[in-house]
Every structure is written in C-alpha cells, then in structure tokens.
Amino acid sequence: MTAIHPVYPLIDPMPKAHADAPIGIFDSGIGGLSVAQEIARHLPKERIVYYADTAHVPYGPRKDQEIRELTAHAIEWLYRKGCKVAVVACNTASAFSLDYLRDYYGENFPIIGLVPALKPAVLQTKSKTVAVLATPATFRGQLIKDVIQRFAIPANVQVIPVTCLDLVPFVESGAQMSEACLATLKAILQPVVDQGADYLVLGCTHYPFLKSAIQSIFGQKLTLIDSGLAVARQTARILIKNQLLFEQEQNNGLRIECYVSGNNAEHLKTVLQYLIQEDLTWDIRNIGVE
Numbered sequence: 429m430t431a432i433h434p435v436y437p438l439i440d441p442m443p444k445a446h447a448d449a450p451i452g453i454f455d456s457g458i459g460g461l462s463v464a465q466e467i468a469r470h471l472p473k474e475r476i477v478y479y480a481d482t483a484h485v486p487y488g489p490r491k492d493q494e495i496r497e498l499t500a501h502a503i504e505w506l507y508r509k510g511c512k513v514a515v516v517a518c519n520t521a522s523a524f525s526l527d528y529l530r531d532y533y534g535e536n537f538p539i540i541g542l543v544p545a546l547k548p549a550v551l552q553t554k555s556k557t558v559a560v561l562a563t564p565a566t567f568r569g570q571l572i573k574d575v576i577q578r579f580a581i582p583a584n585v586q587v588i589p590v591t592c593l594d595l596v597p598f599v600e601s602g603a604q605m606s607e608a609c610l611a612t613l614k615a616i617l618q619p620v621v622d623q624g625a626d627y628l629v630l631g632c633t634h635y636p637f638l639k640s641a642i643q644s645i646f647g648q649k650l651t652l653i654d655s656g657l658a659v660a661r662q663t664a665r666i667l668i669k670n671q672l673l674f675e676q677e678q679n680n681g682l683r684i685e686c687y688v689s690g691n692n693a694e695h696l697k698t699v700l701q702y703l704i705q706e707d708l709t710w711d712i713r714n715i716g717v718e
C-alpha cells in the first residue's frame with residue numbers, strides 16, 4: 429500500500445483517550461448519520477461528533493488511493509478534535525483505509541469500520557439469493573470479498589452486486605423520494621428481484637435513507653438490511669474493552685454535533701429535517717477544508 433503522509437505529524441507521545449471525550453464518526457457525506465443515529469440511541473450517555481466531507485462527496489467514483497487519503501485526513505480531524513474512538517461510517521472509506529488507520533494510530537485511538545451486512549442476509553435468505561447495493565469502490569475493496577468468501581460461499585448463497593453512482597447525490601440533495609430517484613431504484617433493483625433475490629443488503633451508509641423509497645416500490649419482495657445497529661453494538665464493545673465507556677447520566681437528550689467540510693450546512697439543515705428522527709437533536713457547521 430502506498431504511504432499516506434498526514435497533514436500534521438502525530439501528537440507524540442499520543443495521549444491516552446478519556447471516557448468523557450466524544451465518539452467521532454465520519455462519512456463522505458450525510459449517509460453516516462444513519463449509523464450515528466443508531467450509536468446515539470444505543471449509547472445515549474455519549475457525546476457524538478460527526479464529520480462529513482461534503483467538499484469531496486461522493487467518494488464512490490474516486491480512485492482507491494484518493495479515498496484512502498481523504499479518509500486519513502478526515503480521521504485526523506476527529507483525532508485532533510479530541511475524540512476517543514473513530515467510526516468510519518462509510519463502507520467505501522472502510523474498504524481502503526482500516527488497516528492503514530489501525531497501524532497508524534495504534535491502540536490509543538481505536539478505529540471502528542464498516543462492511544456490508546452480508547452475514548445476516550445469508551443466514552436469513554429463503555431464496556438463497558441476496559443482492560448487495562454498494563458503491564463500485566466498495567466492491568473493489570478486500571472487505572466485501574472476504575465476507576462473501578466467509579459467509580456466502582460456504583452457505584451456497586448467490587450474491588448479486590449492484591452499483592449505482594446516482595443514489596448518493598439523491599440522498600445528499602434530499603431528493604430520495606423524487607420521481608428520478610424512484611425510477612433509478614426501480615431500474616437497478618427490478619432485475620435482482622427478477623433473479624430471485626429476497627434480501628437486499630444496503631452496503632452504503634447513505635442507503636438506509638432510501639428505505640422508504642425502496643419499500644414504496646418493492647413492498648415485501650425485498651427485506652432490507654443495513655449495518656447501523658451492528659456497528660453501534662461493536663462501538664459499545666470497543667469502548668468497554670478500552671475502558672472508555674462514559675457512565676454518567678446526561679440530561680440534554682440525544683444530540684449529534686455535525687461538522688461539514690463543504691459550504692452546504694444551510695442546505696443540509698433542510699435535508700436533515702426529513703432524515704434525522706425526531707427524538708434526536710443536532711447542529712451543523714461549515715468548517716471548510718482544513
């Protein structure tokens with residue numbers, strides 16, 4: 429793997445994280461908020477800092493090394509913000525960066541990543557055919573190849589890969605129920621329904637925000653699975669293992685602090701009103717590309 433030179437040198441010696449520091453969550457855009465919501469609900473006492481690289485979204489069409497560099501930069505931002513762990517809430521970024529980041533930060537800054545939730549789909553499919561909807565970059569990565577090898581092949585389950593570069597921009601612009609988005613979903617998913625897929629793995633963290641749109645077209649024909657809750661549980665396990673769980677009661681409810689590298693915070697405020705569930709509060713700030 430080509431070396432990535434961080435913008436700043438590591439803080440030396442690396443300080444040990446504290447339980448009262450926030451959990452850092454990153455995605456190329458607002459998709460990772462589908463994961464952040466699950467983490468907030470699962471770990472309601474924790475403070476959550478969310479970083480969206482909206483200056484560079486989408487990552488899906490980018491080259492492997494570029495994705496790795498953008499991800500390293502974003503995780504560096506969370507680290508310098510004083511986060512105690514980082515969740516790479518992006519399948520595309522995880523596909524190329526987890527080994528590098530874990531090597532680079534070592535034990536004092538745990539990195540939690542994502543891989544499409546193929547295992548539960550393989551365990552539950554009746555038709556022995558599941559579709560995975562993810563970015564082309566995610567399918568180029570080793571993580572998805574490993575889960576197919578480990579779970580689908582031994583169970584004799586056929587995995588149909590589906591990619592589409594238009595979906596992330598639909599979610600980022602708040603157009604997930606638009607005619608154009610519904611027509612795109614129908615065009616890419618009808619063939620997998622026709623091939624007998626009964627489960628659809630949402631292998632990109634933007635796609636849980638398309639659940640209503642997909643269900644409005646396919647109803648019960650496709651059962652949708654995402655990674656959100658599994659990642660929230662994994663985050664809890666990592667915090668416990670590293671003695672970083674925050675135990676004190678918080679009275680200000682579930683809240684996510686969002687920072688975006690693009691200058692579209694105002695627009696995203698409108699989009700997020702429809703995506704973030706009502707029991708969560710959030711604020712969002714432009715920070716520019718630092």
Ligand code: DGL
Nearest residue numbers: 456487488519520632633
């Ligand atoms: N949310 C990201 C993922 O999980 C992807 C999007 C993108 O920037 O293309 O893969």
